Amino acid sequence: MKILAIETSCDETAAAVTEGTEILSSVKWTQEIHNQYGGVVPALAKRAHEERIEEIINDALKRSETSVQRLGAVAVTVGPGLAIALEVGIKWARKLAADWHKPLIGINHIEGHILSALKKEVTFPCQALVISGGHTQVIRVDGIGKYEILAQSLDDDIGEALDKGARMLGLPYPGGPALEKLAAQGDPIKYKLPLPMAGREGRAFSYSGLKTAFYRLVTQLHSYPVAQFEPQEISDLAAGYQAMVFRHLVRTLKVNVQNSMFNVHDLLVGGGVAANMKLRDEIKKLSNEVSLNVHYPANLMLCTDNAAMIGVAAGFKAKRGEFTDPERIDRLPRWRVDEISS
Amino acid sequence: MISTQIYKQSELANVAKKVLLMRPNIIALEGPMGAGKTTLTKVLARTLGIKEEIVSPTFVLHRPYSGKNGITFNHIDCWRMEKFGELQHIGLQKMIGEKSTIVIEWADRFEKEIKRLSKKEIKLVWVKIEYGEKKNERRISYEDIGY
Numbered sequence: 241m242k243i244l245a246i247e248t249s250c251d252e253t254a255a256a257v258t259e260g261t262e263i264l265s266s267v268k269w270t271q272e273i274h275n276q277y278g279g280v281v282p283a284l285a286k287r288a289h290e291e292r293i294e295e296i297i298n299d300a301l302k303r304s305e306t307s308v309q310r311l312g313a314v315a316v317t318v319g320p321g322l323a324i325a326l327e328v329g330i331k332w333a334r335k336l337a338a339d340w341h342k343p344l345i346g347i348n349h350i351e352g353h354i355l356s357a358l359k360k361e362v363t364f365p366c367q368a369l370v371i372s373g374g375h376t377q378v379i380r381v382d383g384i385g386k387y388e389i390l391a392q393s394l395d396d397d398i399g400e401a402l403d404k405g406a407r408m409l410g411l412p413y414p415g416g417p418a419l420e421k422l423a424a425q426g427d428p429i430k431y432k433l434p435l436p437m438a439g440r441e442g443r444a445f446s447y448s449g450l451k452t453a454f455y456r457l458v459t460q461l462h463s464y465p466v467a468q469f470e471p472q473e474i475s476d477l478a479a480g481y482q483a484m485v486f487r488h489l490v491r492t493l494k495v496n497v498q499n500s501m502f503n504v505h506d507l508l509v510g511g512g513v514a515a516n517m518k519l520r521d522e523i524k525k526l527s528n529e530v531s532l533n534v535h536y537p538a539n540l541m542l543c544t545d546n547a548a549m550i551g552v553a554a555g556f557k558a559k560r561g562e563f564t565d566p567e568r569i570d571r572l573p574r575w576r577v578d579e580i581s582s
Numbered sequence: 583m584i585s586t587q588i589y590k591q592s593e594l595a596n597v598a599k600k601v602l603l604m605r606p607n608i609i610a611l612e613g614p615m616g617a618g619k620t621t622l623t624k625v626l627a628r629t630l631g632i633k634e635e636i637v638s639p640t641f642v643l644h645r646p647y648s649g650k651n652g653i654t655f656n657h658i659d660c661w662r663m664e665k666f667g668e669l670q671h672i673g674l675q676k677m678i679g680e681k682s683t684i685v686i687e688w689a690d691r692f693e694k695e696i697k698r699l700s701k702k703e704i705k706l707v708w709v710k711i712e713y714g715e716k717k718n719e720r721r722i723s724y725e726d727i728g729y
Contacts, residue, residue: 250641321642322643323672373641393637393638395621395638396640397637451615454616455617455713456717459713573642574645
C-alpha cells in the first residue's frame with residue numbers, strides 16, 4: 241500500500257510517499273533545498289509550516305510519481321512534539337484524507353525513528369536508541385507497537401547538550417555537526433570533564449551537570465569572546481566535551497543491554513545524533529564487547545526528522561488494519577512511545 | 583531587589599520558596615548557560631507540588647505540567663526563539679489568562695517585552711542567576727517587577 245506521510249512535529253516540514261519499507265520520495269524543508277524555494281528562511285518563518293506544507297506535499301507526490309488515486313492512506317505525526325507545529329500537519333492530513341476518501345493513520349514520532357532503522361534480520365526483543373535534539377531514550381522493543389522506555393533524560397537531551405556546548409565555543413547552529421568536525425582534530429583527554437552519573441548509569445541520562453562544568457572550563461581558560469581561542473584549543477575542548485557526552489550515552493546503553501540478560505541481539509539507532517560518525521565508532525566498540533548487531537536508517541537524511549519514517553511506521557499499522565478515526569485524531573504533544581496502544 | 587548567595591544546590595529550595603512567596607504569575611529567569619535555570623525550575627515545580635520530572639524545554643519551546651488542585655505549571659524556553667512573537671505564538675497570553683505559574687528561561691532575550699507584561703493582576707518576578715567564584719557558588723537575585 242502506498243502511503244503519503246506528513247511530519248511537522250518540530251522545525252522540519254516534511255512529506256514522503258512510501259510503500260511498505262520502501263521510500264518512493266522523501267522531501268523536507270532543509271538548508272539543502274532552501275535555494276530552490278528562495279533563500280534561507282528566518283527562525284520564525286521556519287516554524288510557520290503553514291506557508292510551505294502544501295508545496296512540500298505536492299513535491300513528495302510528484303517525485304514519487306504516484307497519483308493520488310493509487311494512495312492507500314494518509315499518515316501523519318501526532319506527537320510527541322511542539323503542539324502548534326503538530327496541528328499544521330494533522331489539519332492537512334485530515335483534510336487530504338477526507339478530500340481523497342483515504343483512511344488516516346496517526347503515528348508516534350519516536351516510533352517512526354525506531355522503525356526507520358528496522359531491518360528484516362532483526363529479532364525481537366531488541367533495543368532502540370533514539371537520540372536527537374529533543375529526545376534521548378533507550379527503548380525495549382518487544383515487537384512493532386510494543387515498547388518500553390528503559391532510560392530517558394532527566395534534563396537536557398543529547399543533541400541539545402551538543403548544540404549548547406558548540407555554542408559555548410562560538411560555533412554556528414546546528415552545533416552538533418560543527419562540534420564533530422572540530423573534535424576530530426582534537427585531543428579528547430587534554431581537558432578534564434566530569435562523567436555524568438558515573439557508576440549510577442541505568443534508568444536516566446543527565447547532561448546539565450556536564451554542560452555546567454564545560455561552561456566553567458571554557459570561561460576559566462579565557463573570558464569571552466571566544467575569538468581569543470587558539471584553533472587547537474577549541475578542537476581539544478570540542479573533542480573532550482563530545483567524548484564525555486558520548487561516554488555517558490554508551491555507558492548507559494551498555495548497562496541496559498546487560499540488564500536484558502543477553503536476551504537482546506539487535507540495536508536500532510535513530511535520531512539526528514545517530515548521524516555522528518564518532519558516536520557510531522563508539523557504539524561499534526560497545527557492540528563488539530556485548531555482541532550486538534547495530535542497525536541505522538538507510539541513509540543520513542533518515543536519521544534527522546523526516547516523513548519517510550512516518551510512512552514506514554504507518555505501513556506496519558496499515559498491514560494490521562490499524563487506522564485512526566479522522567473525527568478523533570488530535571495532537572498529542574507529550575505522547576510517550578510506551579503509550580501506543582496496538 | 584533581593585540578592586543572595588548559595589554554595590550548594592540544596593539551598594535552591596529556600597530561594598524557590600522566597601520567590602514563590604511573592605505570588606508570581608510569571609517567573610522570568612536570566613543567567614548564562616549551565617548556571618542552573620532548569621535546575622531552579624525543577625525546584626520551583628517541586629515546591630508547587632508538581633510530581634512529574636521537569637525536563638529541558640529548549641527543543642519543544644514549551645512544556646506544560648499539572649499538579650494537584652488543578653495547578654498548571656508552564657515551562658517555557660526562549661533559547662531558540664528569535665522574536666517575541668514566537669513566545670506569543672505558543673500561547674503565552676492564554677497561559678497568563680489561565681492564571682497558571684509560568685517560568686520563562688532565557689527571559690532576557692525579550693526583556694523589554696516580558697517586563698511590559700507586568701500588570702496589576704499579573705505579577706512578574708525577575709530572577710537572575712550568576713556564577714560565583716567557587717565551583718558551586720551562585721549569586722541569585724530576584725525582584726518583583728512593578729507595572
